[in-house]
Amino acid sequence: MTSIAKVSGPDGKRAQTKAANRQAILAAARQVFARIGFDATTVRDIIRETDLAAGTFYNYFRSKEEVFEAIANESARRFRPMLQMVREKAQSFEEYIQAAYGAYFTFLQTENEDAISSGAPHMALIGVRVDTPEMHAIFDEIRMDLEQVAQTANISLEDSEYLTAAAIGIARELGDHMLQRRPVDVENAARFATTLLLDGVTGLARQPN
């Protein structure tokens, strides 16, 4: 009969350092990716930012790609609950849009806090142009939200895919520019995006005469 070894609980020292190491690698990777970009980054660059040895990296990830995926997934995992809160709380189309942009821009600011405070110029920001399943899931989620919330508001959307794409495009590009400004004006960016999406230029611009 096979004796099943009684293993230390999830709070044994072994498990603790294992989790700590994993987190250390992820944190280091964020740093390096942000500093020199994903392409230029090597596994060694990442591990050098930790107090671990080269070989240890491979106990946790197979490649830098896998690290990147983990980071992206983690970001998505952190963002989705926020989106869900927005969805649950929103009482109108407008509220949903407003809150969603607010959530995204806040999230973006938080994720890039280090990069912002270090004031590094032209830093490559994490999260640009990822094309993972997680990202597609978020796209679909937003799309369904829009359809749902539009229906409730008795608005008919002619092409929810395009609308979603446009809304996300605004978020992405505006987000980039928002992060360049000091101080970072989350509120303003969210308000701008919301107004634009809802009313277009007509809403943004008051006819002066």
Add this chain to the structure above:
Amino acid sequence: MTSIAKVSGPDGKRAQTKAANRQAILAAARQVFARIGFDATTVRDIIRETDLAAGTFYNYFRSKEEVFEAIANESARRFRPMLQMVREKAQSFEEYIQAAYGAYFTFLQTENEDAISSGAPHMALIGVRVDTPEMHAIFDEIRMDLEQVAQTANISLEDSEYLTAAAIGIARELGDHMLQRRPVDVENAARFATTLLLDGVTGLARQPN
């Protein structure tokens, strides 16, 4: 006294093949970048797609980065005249927006003709996320156009940088999705983007009741 050698005109055989080779390399690079992505591409990959030898590459470019830059610049060089035509012809704010989106989406379709007709699934499309001086120049150009055309239309833009960013964000993201659809619906995408930018969701959605 230094004798200045009389050199063959620009249509000598030497010059011809030189231009042809350069074009061959650029074309090959487009192919490979599109197929396996910029990062994964090696100089050898590019040269293998031509009938040239490895060393010849370095007679024309110093690195794959330089090739990429050349491609991006060429794209920009081809696009900017279109934008200028739009600017000159446009008689109103609306016309400018409409024509600009039309020009961009048409351009995008043309640039990706090969990728589209080959029907390769999920192909990485050239032109995504470039951050060259050329691109910044185009951004500024559009921004100034918007300010100009808004002033003419007696509209005051509160934040032309954000507006430009949003307009470009819409173009980028919508463009990606447009390219995924068969047939590629340039007209529809341009109309969608224009309406959205001008009137927002209010313009896109007719209240059904």
Add this chain to the structure above:
DNA sequence: ATCGACGCTTACGCGAACGTCAATTTCACG
């Protein structure tokens, strides 16, 4: 027809990053 210059080719050495693995340290459990 000759000859010099230009440009293409091929093969080579270099350096960087990779992934592994034997030796070593650390931890869990009796």
Add this chain to the structure above:
DNA sequence: CGTGAAATTGACGTTCGCGTAAGCGTCGAT
């Protein structure tokens, strides 16, 4: 403690792409 399993270390060999340069063929001027 003592022992075995688990995890870490860091040096090592391998692979891969790069850029160069000597050799060779081709073009063009006289």
